[in-house]
Amino acid sequence: MSAQPVSLTRLNNGITLITVDHQAADLIAARCFFRAGGRWEKPHQSGISHLLAAVMTKGTHSLTAAEIANQIESMGASLGTDAAADYFTLGLKTVTADFPVILNLAAEILRSPTFPPAEVELEQQLTLQNIRAQSERPFSVAFQQLRQAMYGDHPYGFSILGTPATLDRLTAADLKDYHQTYFRPDNLVISLSGRIERDRAIAQVAAAFGDWPIPDRPLPIAPQLPALPPPSSHRLHQATQQAIVMVGYPAPAVHNLPDYIALKVINTYLGSGLSSRLFVELREKRGLAYDVSAFYPTRFSASQFVAYIGTAPENAQVGFDGLVAEVERLCQVPLTETELQASKNKLLGQYALGKQTNADLAQLFGWYTIIDLGIEFDHQFQAAVHQVTPDQIQAAAQRYFQTPYITIVGPEPARETLVG
Amino acid sequence: MGQFCIGSIKRELPSRLNYQYYDALTLSIHIKPLQQLSNLCKAPLFPAEAIRLSNGLTLIHQYLPATPVVAVDVWVRAGANAEPQDWHGMAHFLEHMIFKGSEAVRPGEFDWIIETSGGGTNAATSHDYAHFFITTAAEYIPQTLPYFADILLHAAIPDEEFGREMDVVIEEIHGCHDDPDWLGFQALCETIYGQSPYGRSILGTADQVRQRSPHQMRCFHRTHYQPENMTVVMVGGMEREAAIALVSEAFCHFAVRSECPPVMADPKPQLEEITRTELRLPRLEQARLMLAWTGPGVDLMDVGIGLDMLSVILAGGRSSRLVRDLREEQQQVWDIGCEFSLQKTASLITINAWLEAEALPKVEAVLQDHLTRLQREPIAPTELSRVQRLLCNDYAFSTETPAQLAGLYGYYNTIAQAELAVTYPTRVQQMTPEILQQIAQDYLKPDCYAVTVMRSL
Known part of the structure; x- marks a missing residue:
């Protein structure tokens, strides 16, 4: 929980550097964020960010895949790359003394990856397998189906892994092109947390990244995103023990702050924790499920509000009715002052508990910066939650909870009664 | 992907609630092997303090002055291995029922109190233990700890709640059966451990769970949730004297003891071949x-x-x-x-x-x-x-x-x-x-x- 000073610096070559000076433990966590990832992918190249992340640590101009792994692991550090809907990131964690060496290695990986063809092919195969493995899990199948229904060709409609068809067509040349487009110092936010003072952070980052020039080309412009398809219902029959029922509603992007805050509070009220409305009404009072919840991801572009339940196949209809009734009830019934205060406390308390480790802090501030919210969003968010009113919550519910997108995955029901 | 981290996985079910998608709720305990007691003199100084309270309960306390958070984690030697023969699934089912409250605390009331003061709670069961934990701002510990202790020490296990929660546990089992890795791991454990209780599913089967009764569960609870079987750990922004006072008061009165049937033997697993x-x-x-x-x-x-x-x-x-x-x-x-x-x-x-x-x-x-x-x-x-x-x-x-x-x-x-x-x-x-x-x-x-x-x- 950060009472630690957070500072922001802009280096000469455009790198944004965030430092959280947190002396408690003898370690440093870092996150290097690029404005790239799923949102920037063209539909025919879906999965390219993830493939890039997988291959990036497999070779640089001076190191092989094995040498990179050996260097990291022999120092007992951790280093990983990842692609998400709104960003690309490289994360690392070291004891304080090892930080400069691993940061230099991270710089080499980010600046001069070579994408050896054999490694590209291997990671392509591994990703294809990963996609196949997703279909073993009913929850993943249901969520993928819902996402496709809600987003169509919008990049948020695709798994970050891509599809077998798009993945198959990607080449080392595509990865090089993607790398050249997005990996540049003026598109990079480096966020550090741990036993490191601001000046030392600036010096070490400058040593590793300072001679990385800004290319002549202009920064890439974010792609225009397609409109969302109209609501629809989907059912997939699988011989599983449980049915997974999911309903989704289009929901605001984070930049629509008033509605974003209202939906975050609603998500907390309905789906967060053991005292949440869905948990209490559908699990504790009716015993319908072990897993019933809701989620509302923070997104740069159009987000989604999803409520779901894993229940016995014969209870799928009851579960569906329960989910929709609870979500849409908020259009008619305002939260009481007690309920609202409780939800605010819960949301803010969990927010604070999510900022306990150095990795949490580095992630949070870097992420806020890469999606153009800035480090001040940490305070703005908390202040806005304090101020939201029952009327604003109800108005937001009415605005967003209109017609749900529906997916059900599970055994074929005995009677065809489910959701028309 | 591209991860170089090492994770140690523990055979444990994060039981009350397992967010599948959005917030992976993982208990990141570092399960590591232990050392001989005789070597302790060379070991680094233990930064916490183990205190035996007068009723036999162990309190482990560590003050971290820089953090505003306090974690309280209560461990009970009442995992699946403590189940009597033919009481399978009991330890884990009881862990769910603890949250249904006591005479003084209504079902769900504890969840409400801890979560609406900004804290979190959950529990997990394994073969060797069940444990229950809360994390919250230090200022809320004095008002939440008595509720926490009361549901642990005086679980009411009401009949009608028992029936409803049975459905929840059975759904949990069904969900696991849709996970091939869980099924494979279960088969592997049965093969390697043979007749040892480590070979059994912590959840029990749906049929076994249906055979449990509230009366039986109260007996299991009152046998095992006793001071000598329990460890209360408090770490964070709470000073020693305050911690001792709070825990001594909240964990003072235990339920009248009961006695379960004997636990099944734990034969050493013996494999002679592949x-x-x-x-x-x-x-x-x-x-x-x-x-x-x-x-x-x-x-x-x-x-x-x-x-x-x-x-x-x-x-x-x-x-x-x-x-x-x-x-x-x-x-x-x-x-x-x-x-x-x-x-x-x-x-x-x-x-x-x-x-x-x-x-x-x-x-x-x-x-x-x-x-x-x-x-x-x-x-x-x-x-x-x-x-x-x-x-x-x-x-x-x-x-x-x-x-x-x-x-x-x-x-x-x-x-x-x-x-x-x-x-x-x-x-x-x-x-x-x-x-x-x-x-x-x-x-x-x-x-x-x-x-x-x-x-x-």
């Missing part, structure tokens, strides 16, 4: 090859440390032997991992590979070669130093928060003594190639293990 189980499942996209060996319990702690280190040598990170050979070079597996889990009387070491069915015989043979090599050749000094550094840093990285520390101390105190938790890094540093080779020879035999193979129907 013992094979095969599962065929619908909708399986990748075959699985899972191998298991048992290790000693906490009484032979150095062996546990050695097995933990061998698991990292085999499959901890991309430069480990199996990942490099089978995933990166031969490309015979889609993924491979090796896990060591310390348990009180019989630890577990497993190798898990995800692969194409055609590659199954070849990969198993390659694994045998690697195990043979571990027996014949001592680990090279560079490899030893890699694993030592990885494990010691990993230990440091997973003891950052009050909740992580509380879990660590509570776990060790439940199966041995809390003080041993912090000796782990020193002990890892003292390990030699010769000892590791001996441990591989004694425990990781290439011609004697349990194996579960999973293929698609």
Whole structure:
């Protein structure tokens, strides 16, 4: 929980550097964020960010895949790359003394990856397998189906892994092109947390990244995103023990702050924790499920509000009715002052508990910066939650909870009664 | 993807609520093997304090002045292994029922109080323990702790709540049955542990759960949720005297004791040869090859440390032997991992590979070669130093928060003594190639293990 000073610096070559000076433990966590990832992918190249992340640590101009792994692991550090809907990131964690060496290695990986063809092919195969493995899990199948229904060709409609068809067509040349487009110092936010003072952070980052020039080309412009398809219902029959029922509603992007805050509070009220409305009404009072919840991801572009339940196949209809009734009830019934205060406390308390480790802090501030919210969003968010009113919550519910997108995955029901 | 981290997986079910998608709720306890008590004098100073209260309850306390958060983690020696014969599924079901409150605390009231003051709570059950934890701002501890203690010590287990929660537990079991890796792991444990309770599912089967009664559960609760079986760990922004006062007062009156039927015998698992189980499942996209060996319990702690280190040598990170050979070079597996889990009387070491069915015989043979090599050749000094550094840093990285520390101390105190938790890094540093080779020879035999193979129907 950060009472630690957070500072922001802009280096000469455009790198944004965030430092959280947190002396408690003898370690440093870092996150290097690029404005790239799923949102920037063209539909025919879906999965390219993830493939890039997988291959990036497999070779640089001076190191092989094995040498990179050996260097990291022999120092007992951790280093990983990842692609998400709104960003690309490289994360690392070291004891304080090892930080400069691993940061230099991270710089080499980010600046001069070579994408050896054999490694590209291997990671392509591994990703294809990963996609196949997703279909073993009913929850993943249901969520993928819902996402496709809600987003169509919008990049948020695709798994970050891509599809077998798009993945198959990607080449080392595509990865090089993607790398050249997005990996540049003026598109990079480096966020550090741990036993490191601001000046030392600036010096070490400058040593590793300072001679990385800004290319002549202009920064890439974010792609225009397609409109969302109209609501629809989907059912997939699988011989599983449980049915997974999911309903989704289009929901605001984070930049629509008033509605974003209202939906975050609603998500907390309905789906967060053991005292949440869905948990209490559908699990504790009716015993319908072990897993019933809701989620509302923070997104740069159009987000989604999803409520779901894993229940016995014969209870799928009851579960569906329960989910929709609870979500849409908020259009008619305002939260009481007690309920609202409780939800605010819960949301803010969990927010604070999510900022306990150095990795949490580095992630949070870097992420806020890469999606153009800035480090001040940490305070703005908390202040806005304090101020939201029952009327604003109800108005937001009415605005967003209109017609749900529906997916059900599970055994074929005995009677065809489910959701028309 | 691209991860070089090492994770130690524990055989535990995060039971009350398991967010599948959005907030992976994982209990990041660092389960590490223990050391001989006789070595404690050389060990680093234990930064917490173990205090025996007058009623026999153990309090472990550590004050962290810089944090506004307090974690309270209550560990009970009442896991699945404490279940009497034919009471299967009891320990885990009781863990759910604890949250249904007491005479004084209504069902759901505790959840409401802790969560609406900005804190979080959850619980988990394994074979050796059940534990229950809260994390919240220090200022809320005085008002929430009495509720927490009351539901733990005076669980009412109301009949009508019992029936409803039974449906929830059965849904939990059904959800696990839709997870092929869970099914495979369960089959593997049954094969390796034979008649030992470590071989049983912690959840029990749906039929077993249906046979439990509230009366039986109250008996189990009152037998085991007694002071000498429990450890209360409090870590964070709460000073010593205040912590002792709060815990002494809240955990004062225990329920009148009851006595369960005797616990089933715990025969040592004994495998004489390679013992094979095969599962065929619908909708399986990748075959699985899972191998298991048992290790000693906490009484032979150095062996546990050695097995933990061998698991990292085999499959901890991309430069480990199996990942490099089978995933990166031969490309015979889609993924491979090796896990060591310390348990009180019989630890577990497993190798898990995800692969194409055609590659199954070849990969198993390659694994045998690697195990043979571990027996014949001592680990090279560079490899030893890699694993030592990885494990010691990993230990440091997973003891950052009050909740992580509380879990660590509570776990060790439940199966041995809390003080041993912090000796782990020193002990890892003292390990030699010769000892590791001996441990591989004694425990990781290439011609004697349990194996579960999973293929698609």
